[in-house]
Amino acid sequence: MAGQAQYEELTRQLSALGAVKREIGRVLPTNCPGGSAAVLTLLDRHGDMRIGRLAELLAVDMSVTSRHVAHVAGRGWIVRSPDPADKRSRILRLTPAGHAVLDELSRRSSALLADRLSDWTDDEVGQLVRLMTRLRESFGDCRATPHGTPPPRPLPAAQAAPTTRTPEDAE
Amino acid sequence: MAGQAQYEELTRQLSALGAVKREIGRVLPTNCPGGSAAVLTLLDRHGDMRIGRLAELLAVDMSVTSRHVAHVAGRGWIVRSPDPADKRSRILRLTPAGHAVLDELSRRSSALLADRLSDWTDDEVGQLVRLMTRLRESFGDCRATPHGTPPPRPLPAAQAAPTTRTPEDAE
DNA sequence: TATTGTTATACTCTATAACTATA
DNA sequence: TATAGTTATAGAGTATAACAATA
Numbered sequence: 001m002a003g004q005a006q007y008e009e010l011t012r013q014l015s016a017l018g019a020v021k022r023e024i025g026r027v028l029p030t031n032c033p034g035g036s037a038a039v040l041t042l043l044d045r046h047g048d049m050r051i052g053r054l055a056e057l058l059a060v061d062m063s064v065t066s067r068h069v070a071h072v073a074g075r076g077w078i079v080r081s082p083d084p085a086d087k088r089s090r091i092l093r094l095t096p097a098g099h100a101v102l103d104e105l106s107r108r109s110s111a112l113l114a115d116r117l118s119d120w121t122d123d124e125v126g127q128l129v130r131l132m133t134r135l136r137e138s139f140g141d142c143r144a145t146p147h148g149t150p151p152p153r154p155l156p157a158a159q160a161a162p163t164t165r166t167p168e169d170a171e
Numbered sequence: 172m173a174g175q176a177q178y179e180e181l182t183r184q185l186s187a188l189g190a191v192k193r194e195i196g197r198v199l200p201t202n203c204p205g206g207s208a209a210v211l212t213l214l215d216r217h218g219d220m221r222i223g224r225l226a227e228l229l230a231v232d233m234s235v236t237s238r239h240v241a242h243v244a245g246r247g248w249i250v251r252s253p254d255p256a257d258k259r260s261r262i263l264r265l266t267p268a269g270h271a272v273l274d275e276l277s278r279r280s281s282a283l284l285a286d287r288l289s290d291w292t293d294d295e296v297g298q299l300v301r302l303m304t305r306l307r308e309s310f311g312d313c314r315a316t317p318h319g320t321p322p323p324r325p326l327p328a329a330q331a332a333p334t335t336r337t338p339e340d341a342e
Numbered sequence: 343t344a345t346t347g348t349t350a351t352a353c354t355c356t357a358t359a360a361c362t363a364t365a
Numbered sequence: 366t367a368t369a370g371t372t373a374t375a376g377a378g379t380a381t382a383a384c385a386a387t388a
Contacts, residue, residue: 002285002288002291002292002293002296003282003293004277004285006296006297006300007280007281007284007285007288007296008280008281009193009275009282009300010296010300010303011280011284012212013265013300013307013341014188014191014192014195014302014303015192015205015208015209016230016307017185017188017214017303017306017307017309018192018230018311019229019230019231020185020306021185021186021188021189021312023310023326024182024185033282033323034186035307037186038187039185041183059187059189059190060190094322104307106175106179109178109179110175110178110179113178113181113182114175115174116309116310116311117173117178117306119309120173120309121173122173122174124178124302125173125177125178125181126173126177127298127302128181128299128302128306129177129180129184129304130183131186131295131298131302132181132184132188132214132299133184133189133298135188135288136184136187136188136190136191138287138288138290138291139190139194139287140287141313155333163337171332
């Protein structure tokens with residue numbers, strides 16, 4: 001059990017990690033944004049699956065997944081074949097072209113990381129991966145609000161301000 | 172120096188961590204999106220500063236920072252006072268209302284983390300924070316492309332597809 | 343001429359809600 | 366009636382480029 005200061009720091013680092021993520025995104029082909037890359041990666045790792053399952057793995061809404069899938073299917077990187085067991089669904093499968101794209105993505109992002117993390121040991125990278133994985137697991141890859149969590153309410157803006165308002169802040 | 176498999180795994184975890192970030196975002200007041208929260212947090216930690224400095228700390232473009240700042244200033248959570256040393260700039264400073272909002276944000280996100288990470292030791296959280304911080308440092312909080320990195324080119328879509336195209340994938 | 347900010351525009355990712363087809 | 370998926374719409378975050386004011 002950690003203290004509030006540590007939790008604040010973790011929140012901050014989590015927010016700041018977006019910069020690293022964007023940096024990796026910049027080496028991806030303009031053709032293949034992050035959402036598409038994630039779809040290809042998960043199909044490769046977990047095998048053929050339906051949209052619903054993919055949405056779970058991505059931890060985003062199915063509507064979002066549907067759009068990503070349409071994007072990669074439109075480029076011929078996956079095929080959607082009818083699910084014999086349920087006519088509402090289709091089975092997603094990587095094509096050879098999809099595998100080729102995935103290889104290229106891996107090459108580029110790994111090259112970037114190899115450059116930036118050249119002074120990290122194998123063990124340190126492993127430790128970070130392990131802790132990040134556990135963090136995700138601790139959040140249960142949860143989509144819905146778990147128990148009776150009250151929806152967050154807006155905070156009041158400074159109305160009759162307690163400080164003298166300077167003219168430059170009149171919006 | 173780690174291997175390609177580890178780099179791929181790190182990339183994947185980095186991408187998947189977005190779900191945790193969004194989960195935290197959901198407990199924030201509708202009033203105060205992530206960008207605003209980041210501005211308040213950094214002003215609290217590093218003290219009064221100009222937009223340019225804040226943009227560096229956020230590791231985003233100044234135009235983005237400008238918008239976030241306008242948002243929090245519009246709610247009276249910061250004030251922008253003239254910089255005596257440079258008439259082009261203004262100094263950003265948290266107001267008492269801004270401090271109050273920041274306290275509330277800390278309370279909410281820490282409560283969420285305390286709930287989800289109840290089985291983590293203080294040391295484990297500290298280790299994760301340390302590694303995440305180092306990861307950011309390894310990326311140098313870099314904004315511009317460092318040396319002669321060639322801009323990424325788009326990958327070819329599957330044209331004359333190597334596999335039989337099924338009708339359901341005609342976009 | 344270079345720098346600090348701001349604004350306009352566009353793109354990606356996400357969620358909610360309405361809708362279709364099937365179970 | 367419930368579930369799988371799609372689409373429309375809206376909101377947040379970001380980047381690039383054009384612009385204003387000042388250095």
